[in-house]
Amino acid sequence: MPTPVYIAAGLKKSFSGNPFAQNYVLRGIDLTVQQGAVVGLLGQNGSGKSTLLKCSLGLLRPSAGQVTVLDEDGWDLSAEAKSRIGYVPQEVVSYPWMLARQVIEYTAAFYPRWNQPLVDELCRRWRLPLEERVAALSTGQLQTLGIVLALGHEPELLILDEPVASLDPVARRQFLRTLLEIVADRRRTVIFSTHITSDLERVATRVAMLRDGVIGLDGEMDELKDRVKRLHLAAAAPLPKDLAVPGALAVEIDGAEASITLANFDSSIVDQLRVAWNADVTVQDLNLEEMFIAVHEHCGGAAPSVANANNVKSAESDDSRNVPEIDCP
Amino acid sequence: MTPLAQRLHAVLSTYATRSRLVLGMIFVLLATIFLLINIPTSGVAEMILFPYLFYCLLWMSAWSNGISDQGRWQFAPARAAILPGYRAPHRMVLMGIYLIPVALVLVTSCMRGQSLPGAHTAVIAFLMTLTIAASTIPSGLILGTFFGYVAFSDYIGIDKIPQLLLDHPHEANVGGILVAIGCALIARRRIRTLSRLTEDDPEYVAPTWSEPGQAARTQQRGALQRTGETSTGPAACRQTIAAFDRWLNRARRWNRSRRILLPTIGEFAVLDAKTLALLMVVGLFLGPLGSFARSHDEPPPGIFPTLLEGVRGLAWFAALIAPPVTAIVAGNGLASRLKTMATERLLPLTRRTYVDSQLVAFAACAVGVWALLNAIAIGVGAFGPPEHGDSVFAASLVTYLGLSFACVIFNFGITAVLTVTSAEFAAIFLITGACGTADLVLLLLWLQGVPDFGWIPACIGALLAGGAGVLFIQHARVLWRERELG
Amino acid sequence: MAASVRFQIHPSSGVPIYRQIIDQVHALVAGGKLRPGDLLPSVRTVARAADVNPMTVSKAYSQLESAGVVERVRGQGMRVLAPADRPAPKRRRAEFRDLLAAALHRGRQLGLDDDQIQAEVDDLLAAHDAATAEQTANR
Numbered sequence: 006m007p008t009p010v011y012i013a014a015g016l017k018k019s020f021s022g023n024p025f026a027q028n029y030v031l032r033g034i035d036l037t038v039q040q041g042a043v044v045g046l047l048g049q050n051g052s053g054k055s056t057l058l059k060c061s062l063g064l065l066r067p068s069a070g071q072v073t074v075l076d077e078d079g080w081d082l083s084a085e086a087k088s089r090i091g092y093v094p095q096e097v098v099s100y101p102w103m104l105a106r107q108v109i110e111y112t113a114a115f116y117p118r119w120n121q122p123l124v125d126e127l128c129r130r131w132r133l134p135l136e137e138r139v140a141a142l143s144t145g146q147l148q149t150l151g152i153v154l155a156l157g158h159e160p161e162l163l164i165l166d167e168p169v170a171s172l173d174p175v176a177r178r179q180f181l182r183t184l185l186e187i188v189a190d191r192r193r194t195v196i197f198s199t200h201i202t203s204d205l206e207r208v209a210t211r212v213a214m215l216r217d218g219v220i221g222l223d224g225e226m227d228e229l230k231d232r233v234k235r236l237h238l239a240a241a242a243p244l245p246k247d248l249a250v251p252g253a254l255a256v257e258i259d260g261a262e263a264s265i266t267l268a269n270f271d272s273s274i275v276d277q278l279r280v281a282w283n284a285d286v287t288v289q290d291l292n293l294e295e296m297f298i299a300v301h302e303h304c305g306g307a308a309p310s311v312a313n314a315n316n317v318k319s320a321e322s323d324d325s326r327n328v329p330e331i332d333c334p
Numbered sequence: 335m336t337p338l339a340q341r342l343h344a345v346l347s348t349y350a351t352r353s354r355l356v357l358g359m360i361f362v363l364l365a366t367i368f369l370l371i372n373i374p375t376s377g378v379a380e381m382i383l384f385p386y387l388f389y390c391l392l393w394m395s396a397w398s399n400g401i402s403d404q405g406r407w408q409f410a411p412a413r414a415a416i417l418p419g420y421r422a423p424h425r426m427v428l429m430g431i432y433l434i435p436v437a438l439v440l441v442t443s444c445m446r447g448q449s450l451p452g453a454h455t456a457v458i459a460f461l462m463t464l465t466i467a468a469s470t471i472p473s474g475l476i477l478g479t480f481f482g483y484v485a486f487s488d489y490i491g492i493d494k495i496p497q498l499l500l501d502h503p504h505e506a507n508v509g510g511i512l513v514a515i516g517c518a519l520i521a522r523r524r525i526r527t528l529s530r531l532t533e534d535d536p537e538y539v540a541p542t543w544s545e546p547g548q549a550a551r552t553q554q555r556g557a558l559q560r561t562g563e564t565s566t567g568p569a570a571c572r573q574t575i576a577a578f579d580r581w582l583n584r585a586r587r588w589n590r591s592r593r594i595l596l597p598t599i600g601e602f603a604v605l606d607a608k609t610l611a612l613l614m615v616v617g618l619f620l621g622p623l624g625s626f627a628r629s630h631d632e633p634p635p636g637i638f639p640t641l642l643e644g645v646r647g648l649a650w651f652a653a654l655i656a657p658p659v660t661a662i663v664a665g666n667g668l669a670s671r672l673k674t675m676a677t678e679r680l681l682p683l684t685r686r687t688y689v690d691s692q693l694v695a696f697a698a699c700a701v702g703v704w705a706l707l708n709a710i711a712i713g714v715g716a717f718g719p720p721e722h723g724d725s726v727f728a729a730s731l732v733t734y735l736g737l738s739f740a741c742v743i744f745n746f747g748i749t750a751v752l753t754v755t756s757a758e759f760a761a762i763f764l765i766t767g768a769c770g771t772a773d774l775v776l777l778l779l780w781l782q783g784v785p786d787f788g789w790i791p792a793c794i795g796a797l798l799a800g801g802a803g804v805l806f807i808q809h810a811r812v813l814w815r816e817r818e819l820g
Numbered sequence: 821m822a823a824s825v826r827f828q829i830h831p832s833s834g835v836p837i838y839r840q841i842i843d844q845v846h847a848l849v850a851g852g853k854l855r856p857g858d859l860l861p862s863v864r865t866v867a868r869a870a871d872v873n874p875m876t877v878s879k880a881y882s883q884l885e886s887a888g889v890v891e892r893v894r895g896q897g898m899r900v901l902a903p904a905d906r907p908a909p910k911r912r913r914a915e916f917r918d919l920l921a922a923a924l925h926r927g928r929q930l931g932l933d934d935d936q937i938q939a940e941v942d943d944l945l946a947a948h949d950a951a952t953a954e955q956t957a958n959r
Binding site for chain 1 (some may be wrong): 361579582583586593594673674676677678680681682683684685687816818
């Protein structure tokens with residue numbers, strides 16, 4: 006039975022000092038990550054990804070709720086817990102006056118377990134100029150240095166805040182390969198934020214989408230792809246504007262045609278729609294990017310009405326698998 | 335293009351949002367007016383006015399540096415080259431900021447019916463030009479020149495100049511106005527250069543340091559490589575860096591609590607090494623010059639005594655001024671490391687160990703500078719021979735050292751507490767500036783008036799300041815430990 | 821030999837990676853490219869070649885094992901089983917049914933009657949079988 010290495014419970018964060026004008030960046034995050042999981046945190050810019058990760062590591066203090074990391078309070082991590090965590094911030098900051106090699110040696114000196122052969126190998130693979138001053142490194146090289154520093158002590162929990170944002174496609178793929186090697190050891194857990202969905206699709210076993218300070222969509226990657234589908238309807242007659250389908254993430258109607266994104270696809274719904282509207286129905290698989298857009302566009306618009314609900318049978322009724330949480334403000 | 339008035343308004347409002355600049359302007363105006371009022375030539379009033387003017391001048395230099403910085407900020411990004419009619423109003427505003435104190439001095443001087451408005455204008459124009467061009471001159475040089483000027487103002491015979499000018503008011507005014515115009519032309523040229531900054535200019539680096547983001551970094555790096563700052567430089571610099579590298583290379587073998595001090599000390603050491611080197615150069619030049627000027631009616635007593643006299647003056651001044659200022663800079667040290675702190679706080683250390691070791695490192699820098707400069711000053715006999723007898727001198731020296739040390743602790747503590755919150759720079763500068771001025775007044779009073787005051791008030795003052803400083807440091811420990819880093 | 825088998829994995833497709841692998845194994849078996857006794861490439865090989873998480877690959881293999889398409893042989897890997905040994909999976913029939921339902925509906929819209937649809941299905945089946953037989957003969 007895997008144990009949770011990371012638990013966020015009712016986590017809220019506001020940057021306003023005024024208790025009467027709280028502007029929450031995080032509005033109640035509940036997230037439990039089991040050992041061995043690779044969790045991709047998706048969200049638009051400003052959705053609170055970095056804030057969530059910083060709250061998890063004791064860089065920010067939660068306004069409410071709690072984060073438990075490796076069985077310790079995230080705000081007050083012990084030295085021992087910190088030696089088991091690796092973190093790559095969005096913007097890697099280091100000492101401009103040191104050589105890259107000196108920064109590595111300096112950091113290594115703090116960790117009781119430091120895998121220097123691994124670090125040497127990574128530096129070689131990523132062509133990190135070790136005898137160069139940090140000030141003269143390019144953004145990509147600096148990011149690489151940050152990643153090397155976070156991997157050197159072989160952390161059990163690796164937290165990456167948009168680790169590949171400033172890497173070129175080749176370097177990004179190399180990083181992904183390294184990440185895959187790391188997670189081949191099933192005791193390792195990785196939480197990383199990104200908005201490059203194609204990277205997530207390769208490595209992540211689980212996806213959590215952050216929207217407006219809450220987890221909007223959360224589930225195993227494969228499960229999400231299995232169940233979030235888009236139906237394209239081509240009916241004989243114009244469809245009503247307020248056509249509603251239970252569990253729909255997004256409904257777009259254009260005359261006799263419609264596309265409906267379902268959070269919880271079931272083949273029976275296709276038959277029902279086909280019969281009800283005398284329509285051609287095709288099912289489209291959605292990749293992560295399309296899901297991401299669907300989640301955001303649905304929540305941005307008006308809530309779907311419940312009219313015409315009697316035309317279609319409830320989609321969840323005969324589904325025993327657990328339903329992905331859809332939480333829209 | 336939009337009307338000029340509209341663009342001008344937009345530019346002005348940009349500058350008005352920088353409280354540092356606005357507040358600085360007030361200080362500069364106050365300082366210029368003070369400079370015009372005849373300074374009392376003796377007594378306690380002078381003792382108080384001198385440090386005050388010193389801080390006014392520091393403010394002035396910080397302010398015009400700010401203007402230069404802001405100017406580069408406005409002109410360096412690509413938008414300056416792209417936006418239609420961008421440069422003209424920006425240049426006008428910068429020139430306006432430059433001209434205001436100059437015009438003010440001219441008007442005040444005329445209104446007070448003084449006979450040398452032209453000469454006054456020349457002085458202020460010269461000062462303003464110096465400060466507006468400040469960013470192109472190494473700050474150490476400016477500081478050194480300034481220290482040198484203050485230390486040797488008695489010797490250079492500046493007091494002779496006013497009489498000379500007063501004897502020939504017409505020539506002095508015409509000459510002054512000509513000098514002022516020359517200075518204004520230099521300033522205008524400087525502003526024009528600023529407005530045409532391209533990525534090829536080494537100066538282009540400066541404003542982008544504070545601008546986060548990839549593009550800025552790329553530019554910065556390009557400029558860094560162009561200027562070759564990392565690989566070349568004077569041989570002495572390279573040797574210092576090499577020695578520093580050797581020191582760093584050994585650091586891994588240190589114990590953990592010493593290791594965490596490393597980047598802190600390192601950062602400080604690099605900065606201080608540059609400034610100290612420049613100060614030394616300036617001192618070597620100014621020292622003999624000052625002594626020579628002082629003995630203008632006597633034959634020079636020989637090179638060695640002249641040199642020693644100059645060094646003594648410099649050491650006295652440095653020991654008096656530098657430690658309290660360094661303590662303020664060091665107290666700000668933790669705040670200046672906020673960015674690296676986010677990474678460092680995830681090293682396997684407890685928060686308490688981390689914060690304490692950082693505070694210790696910066697406090698060590700402040701105390702170190704205090705100890706070093708005072709040791710030098712005592713070593714070269716800058717505090718004077720034992721006029722009141724050996725025992726009295728020794729006792730007063732010890733009291734002075736205690737007072738001075740207490741000031742260092744107090745300044746360090748209050749700055750460390752103030753900078754925990756990312757509060758307004760200006761407010762912090764004001765408070766620390768006031769503390770610094772108070773320190774200086776206290777120390778000068780003590781140095782000048784040992785026999786009059788006695789030990790008791792000095793000891794009480796030292797105890798109070800030192801005790802408050804310790805309390806502040808204690809409070810800073812807690813505040814920094816609990817501080818968020820986001 | 822199994823080493824020649826390469827999966828075409830598209831991580832950014834809407835079809836989950838594990839399902840892509842399962843479908844391709846089914847197709848390879850049906851097309852005769854994987855025969856009973858052949859070994860599937862190792863999890864590590866597949867994951868490396870496609871730069872995907874090995875967990876996904878092993879998930880696909882486990883599902884193939886429980887569906888009776890392959891069996892786990894200690895020290896060797898996954899071995900393809902003979903078709904007779906495995907029961908017709910209900911799920912695949914259901915999937916086929918869905919595909920057919922859409923086609924039937926379109927047929928009706930085009931105005932075809934029952935017999936015409938039936939005839940087209942028979943024709944297609946005959947043509948497909950003939951093509952498969954030819955392929956096998958050529959091998």
